[in-house]
Amino acid sequence: MRAKKLLAVMLSAVLAFSLVACGEDKGTTDNASTDNAATEESSSDSGETADAPAAAGGNKVGIAMPTKSLERWNRDGSYLEEQFKSKGYEVSLTYSDNKIDQQVKDIEGLIADNVNLLVVAAIDGESLSQVLAQAKEQGIPVISYDRLIMNTDAISYYVSFDNYTVGKLQGEFVRDQLDLDNAAGPFNIEFTAGDPADNNAGFFFNGAKDALQKYLDEGKLVVQSGQTEFDQVATQQWDTSKALTRFQNILGSNYADKQLDVALCSNDSTALGVTQAIESDYNGSNQVIVTGQDGDEANLQNIVDGKQTMTVYKAVANEAVATLDLGDAILQGKTPDENLIKEAGWSFECAYDTSSYDNGTGIIPSYLLVPTVVTKDNIQSELVDTGYYTMGDDGYPHPVG
C-alpha cells in the first residue's frame, strides 16, 4: 500500500493524518522531516531504497537543487527525496551553492553514477545545454523542476507552479489594497524582481506588471525611480543583500520627502532585503505595502509583525508529489499527459499546459500547480490548519518537521 510506504518513510504525524483523511489522495499538506537531506552545499546524498525498486526503467534518481542559501530549496530537496524514497527509489541529492559550474559538475556526477532520471532546478536556465545533452545521449529523462531549463531538447517535462499567476496575484493584491479602481491616487510604487538567469523571474514580473499596467498608464501608480523595466529591477541570484542595497539607494534618491506606498517584490528573499531597507532608510511613517512569495520563515514573521503585507505561498510538498508521479510514469515507459492528473488522484489543483513554456527548442509540456495568497489574516487557515506550519509559542509560524 502506498500509504503504508509513505508513512514508513515520512514519519510525520501530520502526514499520517492527511493520508488517513484523504484515503489514497496523493497531495500532502506535510512539511516532513528534513533529517536525511544532503546537509552540505555541493554534496551528494546517496539514499537507501525504502522498498523494492518500483520502476521498470531503473530505480536511481538524481536530484539537482540550486542552493541551500535560499530557504525554499531546502524544503524542495527534502520533499523530493522523501517522495522518491517512499516509492522505492535510490536518491542522490545535490546542492550547488548557487554556482553554475558546480551544478554542471554535480549533474555530470549524477550521470556518471548512472541515474535513471534527473530532476533539476537550474541555477542558470541557459547553462545546462551541454551537460543535459550528455544525459540525453545516455537515455536519461530530465524533469525541469520549478525553473524552466532553456535551449535544450533533453527536457521531457516541466513541473512548477503557474509562475505568471504568482505575479498576477501580487499585482491584484496591490490593486485591491489601494482600491485602485476607485481611489484617486496617485500612489508611489517600486518594483524588485528576481534573477535574470531564472526563467521564472520574468513570468513573476510580467504577471505583476500586467495586473498594474492600467494604473501605471493612468498615472494612478507612479514609479519615482523611473525603474520600470525588468532589467532595471532584477536582483542577481535573488540575493537579499543586493535587494537591500538597491532599495536603500532608491529610497535615498527618491523618497527623502515623498511617501512610498508599495514595494512590489517578486519573492521573499528580495522582500526581506527591501523590508530591511525600509526599516533603516525610509523617512515616512506610513505602512508600505510589501509583497513576496514562498512563505519563508523570516518573512512570515514579518507578516505577523506587520512589516510585510503578503506572500504568495506555493506548497512545494505537492510539487514534489507531482514530480514523483510524473517521474514514476516516465520510468514505467509511459508518455504522461493531462490524464496523469486524474490517474494520480492528486488532492491539489494542477493544470496540464502545452502552450506557455517554450524553452527555445519548442513547447515543454508542463504540470502547473496553483499558488495562494497568504496574509496575516489567513496564515492560520492556509498554513497552520493545513499542516504546513505550526504556530510556535513565540506567536510565529514555523515549518513542520
Ligand code: BGC
Ligand atoms: C522560485 C521561487 C523562489 C526563487 C528564489 C524561483 O525560481 O520559483 O519560489 O523564490 O526562485 O529561490
